Amino acid sequence: MAQRTTLKVNGGTKAVEVEAGTPLLYALHDEIGLNAPHFGCGLGQCGACTVHIDGKPVRSCITPTSAAAGKEITTLAGLGTAGKPHPVQKAYVDEQVPQCGYCVSGWIMTAAAFLKETKNPSDEQIREALAGLKCRCGTHLAIIRAIKRAAKDMAQGSVA
Amino acid sequence: MNAPLNTNGLSRRALLQAAGALIVSAAPLGQAVAAPAGKPALHPTELDSWIAIGKDGQITAYFGKIDMGQGVDVAIAQIVGEELDLPAEKIQLVMGDTFLTCNQGGVSGSTGVQSGGIALRNAAAEARRLLMERAAERLGAPVEKLEAWDGVVSVTGVPSKTLTYAQLVGDGYFNTKLEWNGQYGNALVAKGRAKVKSPDKYRVVGKSVARFDVPEKVYGTLSYVTDFKLPGMLHARIVRPPVAGAAPVSVDEASIKSIPGAQVVRKGELVAVLAPKEWDAVRAARQLKVVWSEAKPALPEQWTLYGHIRSAPASHTEKPADVGDVNAAFGVAADAHYSGQALLVEAEYEWPFQAHASMGPACAVADVKPGSATVWTGSQKPHAVAQGGAKLLKREPGAVRAISMVGPGSYGRNDCGDAAMEALLLSSLVGKPVRVQGMRHDGTGWDPKGPASVHYARASISVSGDILVHEFESRGFSRIEVDNNEGDPSDTLAGQLTDFPKTPAFAFGVPEDGYAIPARRNRWETIHGFLPKANPLRGSHLRDPVGPQVHFASESFIDELAYAVDTDPIELRLRHLKAPRDIAVIKAAAKLADWKPGGPGSRRGKRGEILTGRGFAFSRRGATLVAVVSDVEVDPATGRVWCRKFHVAHDCGLVVNPQGLRQCIEGNVVQGTSRALFEEVMFDTKNVTSVDWNSYPILDIRDAPESVEIVLLDHPEIPASGAGEPSIRPIAAAIANAIYDATGARLRRAPFTPERVKEAIAQSKVAPIRA
Numbered sequence: 001m002a003q004r005t006t007l008k009v010n011g012g013t014k015a016v017e018v019e020a021g022t023p024l025l026y027a028l029h030d031e032i033g034l035n036a037p038h039f040g041c042g043l044g045q046c047g048a049c050t051v052h053i054d055g056k057p058v059r060s061c062i063t064p065t066s067a068a069a070g071k072e073i074t075t076l077a078g079l080g081t082a083g084k085p086h087p088v089q090k091a092y093v094d095e096q097v098p099q100c101g102y103c104v105s106g107w108i109m110t111a112a113a114f115l116k117e118t119k120n121p122s123d124e125q126i127r128e129a130l131a132g133l134k135c136r137c138g139t140h141l142a143i144i145r146a147i148k149r150a151a152k153d154m155a156q157g158s159v160a
Numbered sequence: 161m162n163a164p165l166n167t168n169g170l171s172r173r174a175l176l177q178a179a180g181a182l183i184v185s186a187a188p189l190g191q192a193v194a195a196p197a198g199k200p201a202l203h204p205t206e207l208d209s210w211i212a213i214g215k216d217g218q219i220t221a222y223f224g225k226i227d228m229g230q231g232v233d234v235a236i237a238q239i240v241g242e243e244l245d246l247p248a249e250k251i252q253l254v255m256g257d258t259f260l261t262c263n264q265g266g267v268s269g270s271t272g273v274q275s276g277g278i279a280l281r282n283a284a285a286e287a288r289r290l291l292m293e294r295a296a297e298r299l300g301a302p303v304e305k306l307e308a309w310d311g312v313v314s315v316t317g318v319p320s321k322t323l324t325y326a327q328l329v330g331d332g333y334f335n336t337k338l339e340w341n342g343q344y345g346n347a348l349v350a351k352g353r354a355k356v357k358s359p360d361k362y363r364v365v366g367k368s369v370a371r372f373d374v375p376e377k378v379y380g381t382l383s384y385v386t387d388f389k390l391p392g393m394l395h396a397r398i399v400r401p402p403v404a405g406a407a408p409v410s411v412d413e414a415s416i417k418s419i420p421g422a423q424v425v426r427k428g429e430l431v432a433v434l435a436p437k438e439w440d441a442v443r444a445a446r447q448l449k450v451v452w453s454e455a456k457p458a459l460p461e462q463w464t465l466y467g468h469i470r471s472a473p474a475s476h477t478e479k480p481a482d483v484g485d486v487n488a489a490f491g492v493a494a495d496a497h498y499s500g501q502a503l504l505v506e507a508e509y510e511w512p513f514q515a516h517a518s519m520g521p522a523c524a525v526a527d528v529k530p531g532s533a534t535v536w537t538g539s540q541k542p543h544a545v546a547q548g549g550a551k552l553l554k555r556e557p558g559a560v561r562a563i564s565m566v567g568p569g570s571y572g573r574n575d576c577g578d579a580a581m582e583a584l585l586l587s588s589l590v591g592k593p594v595r596v597q598g599m600r601h602d603g604t605g606w607d608p609k610g611p612a613s614v615h616y617a618r619a620s621i622s623v624s625g626d627i628l629v630h631e632f633e634s635r636g637f638s639r640i641e642v643d644n645n646e647g648d649p650s651d652t653l654a655g656q657l658t659d660f661p662k663t664p665a666f667a668f669g670v671p672e673d674g675y676a677i678p679a680r681r682n683r684w685e686t687i688h689g690f691l692p693k694a695n696p697l698r699g700s701h702l703r704d705p706v707g708p709q710v711h712f713a714s715e716s717f718i719d720e721l722a723y724a725v726d727t728d729p730i731e732l733r734l735r736h737l738k739a740p741r742d743i744a745v746i747k748a749a750a751k752l753a754d755w756k757p758g759g760p761g762s763r764r765g766k767r768g769e770i771l772t773g774r775g776f777a778f779s780r781r782g783a784t785l786v787a788v789v790s791d792v793e794v795d796p797a798t799g800r801v802w803c804r805k806f807h808v809a810h811d812c813g814l815v816v817n818p819q820g821l822r823q824c825i826e827g828n829v830v831q832g833t834s835r836a837l838f839e840e841v842m843f844d845t846k847n848v849t850s851v852d853w854n855s856y857p858i859l860d861i862r863d864a865p866e867s868v869e870i871v872l873l874d875h876p877e878i879p880a881s882g883a884g885e886p887s888i889r890p891i892a893a894a895i896a897n898a899i900y901d902a903t904g905a906r907l908r909r910a911p912f913t914p915e916r917v918k919e920a921i922a923q924s925k926v927a928p929i930r931a
């Protein structure tokens with residue numbers, strides 16, 4: 001049975017009609033038409049579908065839409081824009097990180113939440129915080145560079 | 161003169177974007193560009209098929225290959241910009257649409273810049289020549305007195321006398337023929353009367369230019385092929401058999417009756433479910449009850465794989481191209497062994513099946529109507545998709561339009577070609593637009609595989625370090641069990657399961673290294689795949705395409721030879737190389753890494769309980785040369801290997817975009833490390849059992865190297881020779897050689913998992929590899 005659910009996404013509200021149990025990913029991608037998150041595995045193993053719910057990174061492919069109702073959902077496009085980028089996004093562009101870029105929601109959304117908690121993280125802490133996320137193109141070194149750059153920018157307050 | 165203007169108010173860019181074409185450009189969106197009315201028909205001999213100049217001065221280049229996130233598009237824009245005297249950012253590159261670009265073969269063999277750039281470079285040079293001719297006439301000055309930058313032509317010393325490219329051509333057409341070599345694909349060359357610029361005049365090529373696609377990917381605004389939608393589109397999932405080779409006997413359509421709008425479509429042995437909502441298609445695929453035929457399990461037990469590869473009858477034996485008299489040389493060598501002047505060394509190496517396992521399973525959207533057919537695909541080779549699609553639908557060549565969109569990663573012939581054919585077939589059957597996307601188990605379990613192989617090497621080396629005779633054999637599954645493109649439906653699952661039986665095709669490979677050895681034999685042999693059709697372990701091109709396995713073996717073996725006679729492995733290589741560029745790239749890597757020459761184990765160290773060591777490997781790929789030093793840390797208690805550092809020297813001739821090239825090499829090194837340490841497709845007798853990221857692990861960020869130092873050897877006088885793949889080639893050998901240095905254990909089977917490393921260390925203590 002399709003149910004009407006109201007979602008708060010990137011500062012706006014959207015009503016979607018989805019079958020009970022439909023993962024949030026499908027509501028965001030197909031019903032609302034957001035380009036990222038992406039479907040990578042549908043199993044919670046890769047991170048390509050990561051969004052924030054109330055500021056915490058979750059894997060939308062295994063999160064029921066109903067569990068997100070009424071909460072603040074933020075996707076990659078809601079985290080920041082070209083005009084007003086999140087520091088991690090800005091650093092991602094500066095470091096020219098992505099190749100295919102299909103994985104970026106996982107890394108950027110996870111890193112953004114991590115940097116809120118951890119100022120000036122060590123390499124070790126960054127690796128631990130991002131463990132389990134996948135990038136098939138092998139951009140891991142650039143990802144670490146970008147996160148360190150973002151951490152520095154945030155510490156210096158050069159970007160909001 | 162110029163063709164009449166025909167601006168219909170709609171920007172061409174907007175039109176193209178609506179159609180989903182892959183466009184990259186730093187130019188602002190939404191500008192009015194002429195509609196292509198009056199444009200000469202697309203053909204390699206038409207200059208207008210390569211370069212267009214809008215009334216607003218927008219320069220568009222039509223590229224018949226595409227970029228897969230490695231910045232090929234940027235390099236091409238630089239090449240075009242160079243010839244036309246424009247910054248690369250001013251070029252709008254249209255690529256990947258088979259109705260708008262000539263067939264340059266798609267992404268293939270790291271040729272994007274190497275051969276993809278040639279036709280466009282020539283075309284851009286010819287366009288500039290014509291522009292200058294027209295300008296000379298209108299400005300009343302000889303061509304030699306003209307200069308151009310950023311679309312403005314001026315008379316040297318008379319700054320007031322200028323004309324823009326737009327004023328000279330704007331929205332008109334060149335209507336000029338190029339000479340064409342009659343070839344399509346990588347071999348396509350077209351050429352006008354103009355001479356291309358000499359590299360010493362370059363001001364655009366050779367500079368780092370930021371990628372065009374990065375911001376859209378980072379801000380979540382880019383439409384991937386997975387994001388493309390058409391009105392009335394149905395979502396499809398393919399339902400594959402649990403036992404490879406089983407065919408559907410009956411399908412219980414009632415089993416998905418509860419799902420809104422869900423339907424089953426069958427054709428030949430292909431079973432698909434379709435629904436208006438994607439999640440419903442996913443549910444339907446899970447819920448559908450299918451009775452499959454009793455197929456005899458076709459795969460061997462996994463542990464017998466290498467025995468099978470060694471003993472199965474050959475499907476093809478490639479005649480070896482010998483240097484010198486190899487048999488006689490081994491005869492002579494035998495005497496030298498008895499007299500203690502030479503050593504005979506032999507070894508075998510094994511490489512598993514590996515999956516593309518792209519970040520997302522392949523996706524395609526097709527809209528097939530009676531008079532038209534279009535497919536939006538993440539394939540590297542849209543022209544092949546168009547050709548294969550026309551055959552699949554039994555329509556005229558050219559009847560299918562394929563449009564490339566960015567997909568979830570591609571490193572060769574992955575599952576994109578399969579998805580494209582499935583989407584076309586299903587759309588033609590249901591008469592509606594259809595979007596197909598795989599589930600994770602499709603992307604890992606059913607994608608074409610990098611073929612498994614065994615490599616045998618034997619050589620005699622004098623105690624003074626001269627390799628007297630060398631023999632190398634590759635034996636494995638064919639790397640073209642399905643071809644490297646989907647230009648024929650028989651190379652795709654949809655084709656094989658319907659009306660297109662596959663004619664077997666065989667290819668493997670041997671080392672490319674340039675060692676001068678007086679007697680040398682390289683040969684390869686393939687064996688048949690396990691199933692004649694819809695084989696989940698079908699071999700195809702996975703980045704390089706068999707370079708990692710071949711050079712894991714050949715470059716490990718060179719190390720074994722060096723240590724057999726107590727020689728530094730770099731010194732042994734240099735002693736057998738003659739070409740100055742080979743020598744230079746090796747010396748550059750050694751210098752970058754501060755390599756200390758010495759025999760076996762001389763570079764090993766300890767960090768607490770952790771053993772450290774370094775290894776070296778070198779390979780050629782065509783004209784591109786890569787030398788790499790790998791530093792590893794091995795935990796003997798757990799067997800974990802951490803490839804802490806790499807030092808890479810890279811020579812691909814002319815460097816077009818240094819920053820882009822560095823990122824591309826870094827990705828290759830990391831992916832190469834992943835394949836060397838972690839990746840192995842697992843299977844049981846019924847089917848592939850590597851179906852997700854747990855059963856097909858790849859490198860995790862905790863295992864990522866600390867640093868990859870790169871030195872680029874730039875040769876502006878030598879044409880760019882490709883960089884998409886060559887640097888993955890020597891990685892596994894460099895790591896294996898480093899593990900040996902650290903532990904004294906020689907890894908001859910990939911991947912170097914903790915269990916294998918532990919076992920090899922234990923073995924090496926029982927029976928040292930050399931006394």
Ligand code: FES
Nearest residue numbers: 040041044047061
């Ligand atoms: S798609 Fe959600 S974790 Fe992979």
Ligand code: FES
Nearest residue numbers: 101103135136137
């Ligand atoms: S950039 Fe392609 S998977 Fe990460």
